[in-house]
Amino acid sequence: MLLKKLAEIESPSGKEKELKEFVRNYLEEHGYAVVENELFLLANRKSDLLVSTHLDTVKTKAKFRIEGNYAFGTGVADAKASLAAILEAARKGVDYSLAFFCEEEETGRGSKAFLDYWDGKYAIVMEPTNLKIASKHLGCIEADLVFRGIPCHASMPEFGVNAIEKALLAYLNLSKKFKVSILRIDGGSYEYVIPDKCSARFDFLLEPGELQIAMEELKNLDAEINIIEAVDGFYSKKSAEILARAMELSGITPEYTTMPSWTDACNLAKKFDVVVWGPGELRYCHTEWEKIDLKQIETAVKVLQRLNDVLQ
Structure with missing residues (x-):
């Protein structure tokens, strides 16, 4: 299971090196040219749409385990479920840019450094929103x-x-x-x-x-x-529309929410139209009870695949 591999590579903020190497190798093995910076990875650089998430977690509070349809453990929702979904979609083939940031949980330096490396317009930052579109960010x-x-x-x-x-x-x-x-x-x-x-x-x-x-x-x-x-907070415009269309093509009626927590979207919003979306429930994150419904990862992969159709 890809999520298990990702979760068992501990990556507290500032110590993402091993996970970063795993992600880079995975992408290169599946045919992607990867730009590597000390603080981020970027693949498929030339696209107007970016899908991103972060590599780091808070310090480990619970080890990975599976019970029924749920996986538990530090980082499974924030944000390795999103990371697993992106990598699985990438394995099947995506036409948009991909970025993976370091230090989201502490300094935010990864997404801040990224601003000068990508010239697109629209960004989806994957964080746990229970697969609801966070078109408003506090x-x-x-x-x-x-x-x-x-x-x-x-x-x-x-x-x-x-x-x-x-x-x-x-x-x-x-x-x-x-x-x-x-x-x-x-x-x-x-x-x-x-x-x-x-x-x-x-x-x-x-x-x-x-x-x-x-x-x-x-x-x-x-x-x-x-x-x-x-x-300051912000609203998403076009990026939320692109994501909603991909969900509709996946047979899902879009639901909307507000992202209350700081995310890498706060940095990206300085240059791009940004929306936040992803599997998992934020309320459990950063605690020993952090969990993810494995079915949400499967759904996220389908939506990420449908983004290809929206871009066409």
Whole structure:
């Protein structure tokens, strides 16, 4: 089983070399000319349509196993099911460009470096969407914030300023306007003193067009702010139409969804019309319960094959 081979080649972000070599060799064995960069692979360079996914995973949390119609294990859905579908479609023959990126889970450097190597127009980024077309992609802000307070004896809090409470109040106020989560928080001690420092990482999921509004809200906080990532959301136009047509030719009625997480599409959207689509359910990804319905991989292969017909 191709998925098993891919999943058992561990490829945490930054350590994709072995999997990258496997994919390159597989493509070359099936007649594709492959352009290799430190951070990506590119095959069938001259096409207006690109199908892509990423090679890396988060750190291994569960080993590969099969139970019934499902495969379990780190990376099976995010995104080695997509990788398996692309390679199987490539084995049968595809007329469009293929790209495979490194470091999607951490730096995004693979898709960023790729922008200067391909001159097409439309891109399908394969990520787990449960085979629904993510024609809308949310933007995001990831920021580290440091809140300062005034320490005092904890039995007399009225004489101090609690930095942790400042962080929580900022979160509550922001969450009334945006979809925001606290990914980590650190502050205080067991010394019975009002904490004078609290560090937190805030993660915003933003509708297209909300980026600047959220940035202004952040600037108005009484905190030290370090922006790690800030990208606006976007809508797909032509790429979503191309994908929908391929699904229809496969006998599937297209369903639509929104991609809430950062993906390589955020980088590709700077130059191309991009849509996100692929097998698997995002909610299980990055956990020990990550899984993929094997039938979804088969369906994805059929749709990828039908893209050839759409291009004609």
